[in-house]
Amino acid sequence: xxxxxxxxxxxxxxxxxxxxxxxxxxxxxxxxxxxxxxxxxxxxxxxxxxxxxxxxxxxxxxxxxxxxxxxxxxxxxxxxxxxxxxxxxxxxxxxxxxxxxxxxxxxxxx
Amino acid sequence: xxxxxxxxxxxxxxxxxxxxxxxxxxxxxxxxxxxxxxxxxxxxxxxxxxxxxxxxxxxxxxxxxxxxxxxxxxxxxxxxxxxxxxxxxxxxxxxxxxxxxxxxxxxxxxxxxx
Numbered sequence: 065x066x067x068x069x070x071x072x073x074x075x076x077x078x079x080x081x082x083x084x085x086x087x088x089x090x091x092x093x094x095x096x097x098x099x100x101x102x103x104x105x106x107x108x109x110x111x112x113x114x115x116x117x118x119x120x121x122x123x124x125x126x127x128x129x130x131x132x133x134x135x136x137x138x139x140x141x142x143x144x145x146x147x148x149x150x151x152x153x154x155x156x157x158x159x160x161x162x163x164x165x166x167x168x169x170x171x172x173x174x
Numbered sequence: 175x176x177x178x179x180x181x182x183x184x185x186x187x188x189x190x191x192x193x194x195x196x197x198x199x200x201x202x203x204x205x206x207x208x209x210x211x212x213x214x215x216x217x218x219x220x221x222x223x224x225x226x227x228x229x230x231x232x233x234x235x236x237x238x239x240x241x242x243x244x245x246x247x248x249x250x251x252x253x254x255x256x257x258x259x260x261x262x263x264x265x266x267x268x269x270x271x272x273x274x275x276x277x278x279x280x281x282x283x284x285x286x287x288x
Contacts, residue, residue, distance in 0.1 A: 068216075095273055107178070107264050107279030108217070151217070155273025160224070161207075161232055162272050164217040 070165035087152035088134040100151040178280035197265030206248040210261040
């Protein structure tokens with residue numbers, strides 16, 4: 065059974081203080097890894113898809129990286145508007161489902 | 175504007191009273207899914223649909239039904255709701271299978287079953 069574990073559960077940073085969120089996974093065969101952002105009271109919003117170890121993608125202050133066992137979401141010089149819950153997910157066999165982690169709740173303090 | 179809409183956004187009901195949560199997308203997507211989100215458990219897939227009249231169970235289908243009579247609509251039906259179905263529900267759609275493509279999520283429906 066596919067498993068996704070995210071850490072830490074919650075992270076508080078000062079504005080401008082860079083850090084990383086972790087997503088470790090156990091799957092029978094990696095078919096990709098997704099990162100989503102979820103704001104309070106809203107549905108998740110797509111950020112990145114990574115398909116192979118060594119792949120990196122960037123968007124503004126966010127950079128996602130992927131190894132054979134885990135993915136990191138690096139946030140550089142964050143701003144208060146980056147506060148959200150960040151979710152990662154891996155596809156299941158047949159690509160008809162996603163297994164989500166429980167998320168990291170990120171708070172950026174001005 | 176490309177979007178997934180859900181109604182109602184909030185619902186409080188009582189055990190056993192049948193209810194339907196509607197979901198509609200305007201992006202002509204083939205694939206649609208329903209998820210529930212619970213603290214500590216993350217998002218879990220309830221049902222998904224690959225096209226009109228084609229649906230299949232996700233990880234937690236017990237107590238739920240779905241139908242896909244039109245491409246744009248994918249309602250979630252709780253025929254006899256129970257308190258353990260109190261949760262935050264999301265509908266999502268994509269143009270390709272969920273494991274290969276971006277999913278677009280609706281705003282969520284917060285359901286409370288008393």
